[in-house]
Amino acid sequence: MPYLGSEDAVKELKKALCNPHVQADRLRYRNVIQRVIRHMTQGVDMSGVFMEMVKASATVDIVQKKLVYLYMCTYAPLKPDLALLAINTLCKDCSDPNPMVRGLALRSMCSLRMPGVQEYIQQPILNGLRDKASYVRRVAVLGCAKMHNLHGDSEVDGALVNELYSLLRDQDPIVVVNCLRSLEEILKQEGGVVINKPIAHHLLNRMSKLDQWGQAEVLNFLLRYQPRSEEELFDILNLLDSFLKSSSPSVVMGAAKLFLILAKKFPHVQTDVLMQVKGPLLAACSSESRELCFAALCHVRQILHSLPGHFSSHYKKFFCSYSEPHYIKLQKVEVLCELVNDENVQQVLEELRGYCTDVSADFAQAAILAIGGIARTYTDQCVQILTELLELRQEHITTVVVQTFRDLVWLCPQCTEAVCQALPGCEENIQDSEGKQALIWLLGVHGERIPNAPYVLEDFVENVKSETFPAVKMELLTALLRLFLSRPAECQDMLGRLLHYCIEEEKDMAVRDRGLFYYRLLLAGIDEVKRILCSPKSDPSLGLLEDQAERPVNSWALDFNTLVPVYGKARWATISKCQGAERRGLELPNTASLAASGPLIPEEDKERVQELSDSGALMLVPNLQLTAEYFEKTWLSLQVAHQQVVPWQGAVHPDTLQMALQVVNIQTIAVSRAGAQPWKAYLSAQDDTGCLFLTELLLEPENLEMQISVKQSEARTETLSSFISVLETVIGTIGDIKP
């Protein structure tokens, strides 16, 4: 075919469609129509031949009919007037003796998506619902939802809804499932289709007749149903038992979710269910379909949050193979990091060590970070592996290892000696900002144990003019001043040079201010400097607590088998935030987080907090002295009494927060350094009756929500809720007055 511009093509096809000779020859006619569709598929605007195509719909050739209807559905919104002309043919086809034609016409008519079509489709849909062919009924049932969508926000048609409810008894399994889907769509505003006892039991009985899509769908709808008694609950679980072993991974996941939700008050049942789906999940993790494998791995991680030992004996299943895509490898490394235990640690570490030298830098770095994570429990082995990695003198490896070391000595001070011995020589293989900052921090804080620390820092001072990252300069200032305190003779001269440079030549205001601040601090005398700069060098209690942060199954059961675990919680939070207020308004009105996100007026806050603590039954004791050890012991022995998230923007300023909490008599036990990711804090408070409130604040890397978990030494809901409102107010205030 010669190349034609789209206008020429339309003209030519129009001519052909009108040509009576073409129309008389069915084969030629159909070929012309196929060419129209081909152009349409390629994105050429073919709306110009609408009239001619409408005429072509009057044919006995069913394939031609399909093509014409497809065309009409595509262009009807552009040509609503002309489309109305086609309605007649469509209506006639809706009473064709051939059920295929009836179904096709009805489906197309309902998909026209143009104003004014509703009045024409109502009757055919009602006829379709009572059609003797199930093929037509399937189409008609979904047609009801399409019609409702066309109407927009209009009244729900009660008679139609009743008809759909009664069609749940239809013989055809797809009609039944379509009914549920359609009702859900129509009753969206009222909370969706109602699953009462007769419906629930009816659906349960039909389950085995449904295909995998239907089964997954019904399992999802059954989440709505709350069994009346324990007996009924277990009857339902027994009926559904076999679906936990379905050959379709989506049915397995759907069944698992239903079990977890229905059995939310029976932790042993939940554990048992997770045991049962272990096999199918593992099978899905080595599925040929990489995407299903990925989804399964995400859910394995979710389960591991609550049951850390759950997959430990199957650790080999999570070893990466050469040809797997990146996203699977990264998930597997995360899983390995979480399932490690005394028996498999040796093998897992050997495996991870192999990944550290992978050609893909991203993958290698993920493996190093994973070893860093395992190091919190198995410190010596991991530090040894990490040290050996430094010998490779690879830039991308060295920088991540040093960052891992920095985080590690903060949590596990016992490894400081080994880390200090490994550091010399690293500076030659670090070029990026993050790596330099980590190295300089280590040299500053632990410089007294590293013989050549001053000389390494001196190199940085020499090259400070060509340093591009302000953050590195800031870190350098602090580190050098710290080192000056322990090794003054070696540092004095270069400290002078650095301060001079920062004050006289530096263009970045933050660096310059920091330089000036230190200069004035030095003028105030060395004791003053020590008082300000000598903060703790580690916080082991934070590490211990972090390891124990197991989440109860119920905290994620509702998100199971949705997009949430597949995106990851943090990323999901970002996405749902981006998706705007209108959706949030629809989905969240009943959850507690709305109360927390209500606006507060900053000036009145302090009084409000006082008021709250005065007026409620809650009186927090001032100056409560609690040791970190006692806190830890109590924390581990208690269950989470309340958990919620409040919105949060940006990083946390621990000092401000600590001060604000002090005002309302909440003590800070342990806190991450500013900017750590994830950032955590542990708080304690006691009321006048001696009841302890232990709190964990958790800010995930995305920095969008602060998760608050509160444990209480005596279960009393009134005081708990007043404590939480105090805490919320403080956090809300801090969030608002950030600089």
Added chain:
Amino acid sequence: AGVRPLSFPQGRRRKRRRRRRRPAPGPPAATMSASAVFILDVKGKPLISRNYKGDVAMSEIEHFMPLLMQREEEGALTPLLSHGRVHFLWIKYSNLYLVATTLKNANASLVYSFLYKTVEVFSEYFKELEEESIRDNFVIVYELLDELMDFGFPQTTDSKILQEYITQQGNKLETGKSRVPPTVTNAVSWRSEGIKYKKNEVFIDVIESVNLLPSCPCVHPQVNANGSVLLSEIVGTIKLKVFLSGMPELRLGLNDRVLFELTGRNKNKSVELEDVKFHQCVRLSRFDNDRTISFIPPDGDFELMSYRLSTQVKPLIWIESVIEKFSHSRVEIMVKAKGQFKKQSVANGVEISVPVPSDADSPRFKTSVGSAKYVPEKNIVIWSIKSFPGGKEYLMRAHFGLPSVEKEEEEGRPPIGVKFEIPYFTVSGIQVRYMKIIEKSGYQALPWVRYITQSGDYQLRTS
């Protein structure tokens, strides 16, 4: 039968009100529903698409490819992307992207399963699913997309049923009206009525695939040398090819350990199966009660069941390799293969693929049996051995030249892959004890059984 009468219309509203006063019972059911499905070429240009719901602008797909590239660059590519309110769930198949868009917090594995089902259906229609076959068959693709899904919900996805009313012959002129196949309305959705064969037969294939669980060679080199630390995992499937008339009732008997224990038989010759999964046609309740596998089969080919073996065995073909790379001059490869299965059995079509550097040249080979071939486009040497009896040990040596100027890029360490097939043999010792076929017309039907063990994901790392 067995369905209790339902009563709603009056009770419904009252109940709903009561329900709404309760604290929210849960989130809205996150049902699967795709707003639209796209098939894109390798550059991200839409080849064909179907707008099912009309709630997402079709132009949204233009964001897909840039997003994918950006994520790939960041090293954070996943099969789930989002742009604004739209989620893209995508799979890649040969040179095509299949993308579903949705606004709902949908069920990810269900959407992926649906996209793979679509691939499966298309593949059965066009043999090879690729850009060309989509372009050449766009009419059928439209027809199929129309039947597979309606309003974003999966409808008829069984390709056997679809083939009854959407045919490639449909492209030829057909004046007679196409009929609705009875299956579309049947109670047994996977089998049509009125199927007739002159000769009634069933072919049963018992296939066990051997996967090799990876392990780091440096952990226990001394134990590894004799191949006992690396363990394999066996995944079995039983596939049926059914040529039976009417609506037959089939019953399959296996030497299942649980069944033998139930009936008090000697369990020495039985097999313990784990994670057993069945085709939809099998009556699960009967299996749960008395381990009977009974079903009305679909017509033609299908997979009846799959299982995993709990016992781990040593690798059937063990490979030892030494790959010595002398920079700027040559690579020398020595591979030893050993059959670690019964002497009476023979592995057929053994193919051992050994990785070589991408800049290697002038290959030379020496093999004790079989032949070796260099495949430069894949950077591997394939050593093929037609028949490899159990207990035997063979050797291959290869020599490659390397250019004096080394290339910049670092290369990964691809594993050695092994393909093989051992007929008349199963690792588990599973046996089909009987296959009973009962049809009301009372015909005699013959079952045929075949056992095969083959390589699955069978790769060994090189150090």
